[in-house]
Amino acid sequence: MAGILIFSDKTNLALELLTAANSISSSNGDIKAVTINNDEQAQALSEAGANVYRINAAELILADVSAVAAALGQAAAELGSDIILLSSNRRGKELAGRLAQVIGAGCLTDVNSLEAADGKTTCNRNALGGATVANQYLKADKQVIAIAPKSFTPAAGGSGSINDLSVEVKPSAVKLLEVKTKAGDSVDIEAAEVLVAVGQGLNSKDDLAMVEELAKLLGGEVACSKPVATDKKWLSEDRVIGLSGKICKPQLAIILGISGQVQFTVGIRDAKTIVSINTDENATINSLSDYVLTTDLHEAVKAMNAALK
Amino acid sequence: MNIVVAMKQIPDLQQIRIRNRQPLFDDVPLTLGTIDKNALEAAVVLKEADESIKVTVLSAGNEEVEDTIKEALAAGADEAFLILDDALEGADSAAIAAVLAAAIKQMDGVDLILFGEGSGDNYSGQVGSRVAELLNLPQVGYVSSMEIKGGQAVVTRTLEDCDEVMEIALPGIISVMAGLNEPRIPSVTQILKAGKKPKEVLELDEVDVDIKKLAFTETISNLAPESNRKKIVVKSVDELLQGLRSENLIGR
Ligand SMILES: Cc1cc2nc3c(=O)[nH]c(=O)nc-3n(C[C@H](O)[C@H](O)[C@H](O)COP(=O)(O)OP(=O)(O)OC[C@H]3O[C@@H](n4cnc5c(N)ncnc54)[C@H](O)[C@@H]3O)c2cc1C
Ligand SMILES: Nc1ncnc2c1ncn2[C@@H]1O[C@H](COP(=O)(O)O)[C@@H](O)[C@H]1O
Numbered sequence: 001m002a003g004i005l006i007f008s009d010k011t012n013l014a015l016e017l018l019t020a021a022n023s024i025s026s027s028n029g030d031i032k033a034v035t036i037n038n039d040e041q042a043q044a045l046s047e048a049g050a051n052v053y054r055i056n057a058a059e060l061i062l063a064d065v066s067a068v069a070a071a072l073g074q075a076a077a078e079l080g081s082d083i084i085l086l087s088s089n090r091r092g093k094e095l096a097g098r099l100a101q102v103i104g105a106g107c108l109t110d111v112n113s114l115e116a117a118d119g120k121t122t123c124n125r126n127a128l129g130g131a132t133v134a135n136q137y138l139k140a141d142k143q144v145i146a147i148a149p150k151s152f153t154p155a156a157g158g159s160g161s162i163n164d165l166s167v168e169v170k171p172s173a174v175k176l177l178e179v180k181t182k183a184g185d186s187v188d189i190e191a192a193e194v195l196v197a198v199g200q201g202l203n204s205k206d207d208l209a210m211v212e213e214l215a216k217l218l219g220g221e222v223a224c225s226k227p228v229a230t231d232k233k234w235l236s237e238d239r240v241i242g243l244s245g246k247i248c249k250p251q252l253a254i255i256l257g258i259s260g261q262v263q264f265t266v267g268i269r270d271a272k273t274i275v276s277i278n279t280d281e282n283a284t285i286n287s288l289s290d291y292v293l294t295t296d297l298h299e300a301v302k303a304m305n306a307a308l309k
Numbered sequence: 310m311n312i313v314v315a316m317k318q319i320p321d322l323q324q325i326r327i328r329n330r331q332p333l334f335d336d337v338p339l340t341l342g343t344i345d346k347n348a349l350e351a352a353v354v355l356k357e358a359d360e361s362i363k364v365t366v367l368s369a370g371n372e373e374v375e376d377t378i379k380e381a382l383a384a385g386a387d388e389a390f391l392i393l394d395d396a397l398e399g400a401d402s403a404a405i406a407a408v409l410a411a412a413i414k415q416m417d418g419v420d421l422i423l424f425g426e427g428s429g430d431n432y433s434g435q436v437g438s439r440v441a442e443l444l445n446l447p448q449v450g451y452v453s454s455m456e457i458k459g460g461q462a463v464v465t466r467t468l469e470d471c472d473e474v475m476e477i478a479l480p481g482i483i484s485v486m487a488g489l490n491e492p493r494i495p496s497v498t499q500i501l502k503a504g505k506k507p508k509e510v511l512e513l514d515e516v517d518v519d520i521k522k523l524a525f526t527e528t529i530s531n532l533a534p535e536s537n538r539k540k541i542v543v544k545s546v547d548e549l550l551q552g553l554r555s556e557n558l559i560g561r
Contacts, residue, residue, distance in 0.1 A: 106525025
């Protein structure tokens with residue numbers, strides 16, 4: 001039986017892939033993990049039960065997708081793995097298509113659940129910008145599947161092994177000149193029970209203060225629609241809800257001045273209770289909400305803060 | 310310098326209605342992916358700074374692409390290169406990538422190929438990476454800024470936790486991030502002139518790709534998730550807070 005190979009640049013995501021691989025391994029064979037220049041990750045994976053194959057080659061840099069895909073292609077061939085699970089973070093998504101092309105595989109990305117049945121590995125992923133969920137499988141011997149972060153819990157406990165694997169490193173046509181770490185706003189909106197999300201209905205950056213106050217009063221975090229982070233740069237991208245942001249499932253989501261386009265709603269539709277406050281009584285978000293208040297968000301937030309204090 | 314921008318025709322997502330959880334495409338107008346428009350805008354900005362740059366928009370799809378692509382020609386592309394066949398509509402990413410790569414091989418002297426980080430409807434982020442491998446070119450994805458210097462580009466790849474400043478040798482492939490620029494809206498004269506810009510249209514059998522062998526993805530179902538929200542209309546903040554309290558959602 002063909003095997004499963006897992007790889008992610010991020011240890012926490014690699015551990016999630018291990019859980020995903022475990023869930024389909026009975027019909028797909030043994031699981032092997034590859035790490036690239038990351039002994040710590042190799043250790044963590046082996047302690048979670050994986051048989052790890054370490055590629056340690058200083059000239060192989062993660063920023064060179066072409067070289068990483070070539071290395072993983074060799075690893076898959078050598079280790080006899082037909083299904084490769086990657087993480088669907090940006091690094092993993094960029095790699096997925098290239099690796100699939102290297103090994104002649106079919107490929108699905110942004111997969112948020114997996115099921116092995118009747119010799120198929122069926123996957124759910126968002127389609128049409130998030131309007132629908134597509135249930136798909138690959139009819140190909142070789143498959144590359146990139147799994148959305150937090151779709152599986154990280155694997156823990158077990159005893160694996162660490163082995164070394166050497167690959168030929170493809171010459172590089174890219175150079176990494178500089179890495180700029182982003183200023184530390186390490187909020188985890190996916191973990192929050194309460195989210196107060198603001199959109200382009202917010203008048204100014206200064207008005208964020210009262211939104212933050214509301215979030216604090218409710219014991220939650222501030223989140224936002226994408227333009228608030230990418231166009232206006234009022235909040236960090238870590239706080240974006242949606243297709244290209246985070247998929248959140250809080251108990252309570254208060255949505256302020258967000259129209260509710262599918263790419264946003266896909267990230268919040270699993271919330272238990274959704275409140276929409278919007279000046280437009282016909283905003284799309286209203287039909288996806290449990291409570292709808294048609295009014296200016298600034299007035300509403302001030303009134304809520306006063307009432308909750 | 311020749312820049313190719315790969316753009317996908319998609320249904321206007323805002324106008325897709327859902328009935329019985331099924332997406333309805335009747336009368337939904339066709340357009341080009343939002344992020345693909347960012348890619349085109351990036352190319353047009355480079356062209357404005359350097360007259361010697363030629364921008365070719367590349368698309369594979371059904372016959373209607375010929376009309377849809379006018380939007381890109383009006384927004385600044387110099388010419389279009391299209392591979393049209395009804396079988397290309399909804400084809401596997403592997404098939405589309407093979408067709409695009411074959412088309413690029415037929416063009417002369419391509420220096421830079423731009424993609425979006427994801428297509429508007431599928432958003433799978435595969436096609437650019439696959440084309441890069443097919444053409445054995447270097448790639449950088451999630452690019453939020455770029456500059457061309459001599460035979461190379463210096464770009465910033467924006468990841469979740471850091472930015473990478475990269476130098477990429479040309480010819481090369483760059484996939485741009487959503488929202489890296491504000492795509493221009495063409496004027497009426499530009500739209501009128503777009504119809505006259507050169508278009509090279511190929512049929513599928515003019516590129517040597519057997520797309521049937523590349524149909525890897527099987528879709529079992531594609532349905533909108535079920536939603537049964539309460540949609541309680543409240544008149545005031547007090548009424549809202551009362552509702553939330555009664556459900557034990559606040560003041561715990
Ligand atoms: C491939 C792709 C991926 C994307 N991914 C994401 C994503 O992950 N997350 C995301 O959010 N978007 C994403 N988008 C963008 C998305 O399509 C929308 O453009 C975005 O969600 C709109 O943000 P918004 O609702 O804040 O702004 P708008 O659509 O401009 O809505 C603003 C709302 O505020 C209301 N309003 C105005 N003034 C007030 C006021 N004073 N008080 C109360 N309400 C007011 C208006 O009635 C309106 O409903 C993506 C797009 C693409 C193409
Ligand atoms: N049919 C197509 N024709 C031209 N370009 C395409 C096509 N499909 C995808 N692309 C390009 O590939 C990118 C990634 O698409 P995808 O892999 O579908 O997310 C898009 O943003 C486009 O730039």
